[in-house]
Amino acid sequence: MPDTQDYTPPKVWSWTKPNGGRFENINRPTAGATHEKELPVGRHPLQLYSLGTPNGVKVTIMLEELLARGHKGAEYDAWLIKIGDGDQFGSGFVAANPNSKIPALVDRSGPKPIRVFETGAILMYLAEKFGELLPTEPAARAECLSWLFWQMGSAPYLGGGFGHFYAYAPSKMEYPIDRFAMETKRQLDVLDRRLADNEYLAGRDYSIADIAVWPWYGALAKGLLYGAGEFLSVQDYKHVLRWTDQIAGRPAVNRGRMVNRTFGEPSSQLHERHDASDFETRTQDKIGEAAAAEGG
């Protein structure tokens, strides 16, 4: 492990050893596929390749919101991509997302499949395709897109910065933890001030901006990310907490959170979703019961 307190970078960086962080087995300095593997394709127009992380659930929440509004064209198959096992480096996944990160969406409803990657792009694509959750009036639309892209630019400081150094790095280092705790608290304050005067991020109406921000900052405000609730005094961000609870009460949000989820209560985990009835019949508790009954 490098001595992080006193490190003189060489003239040219090279990848000589794993860095010791929690994700060292999947981190590498190159892109592209490591192995041949086609992606499965189900019967619905939309094929999602994902995992129930904060980035993944943005898209499953969006799809469940669209289905709740009666858009049959938003029916989807959600396939599990195990990033810890390196599934994101298979050739089929890389063809859907050259950046090798979940989630990736393939829209097969038209004559040629359309791939979309990066959650900001996926949320916008779906909002425009179905005419939902993205205001059309210019001022409201600008506000919505501003908060949507705020999330894209901000969350890497929360996850890759604060979360990495507070929870995942091989040792606790004061400088990066201090720097990113300050930035994370500043971001929470940005949201808190906005939500003090507005019900939702874009203003009066729930939108793709809330769907993008909630999985990260809602979870953070509830003390569910990185075990850092007390450290960051998250209870102080009262308006963020009000908004978090309001969104958590939406049935589509609760369904979306379950899809491709591989942790938590077995009844909250729907590893793959291929039909609306799967929420009732295919969660891990039910699959476990069925397997036990079959076994005897």
Ligand SMILES: N[C@@H](CCC(=O)N[C@@H](CS)C(=O)NCC(=O)O)C(=O)O
């Ligand atoms: N900016 C991307 C972030 C996606 C992302 O970071 N995905 C993570 C999981 S939450 C991932 O797939 N990591 C696997 C890897 O880095 O190899 C987005 O919004 O879609």
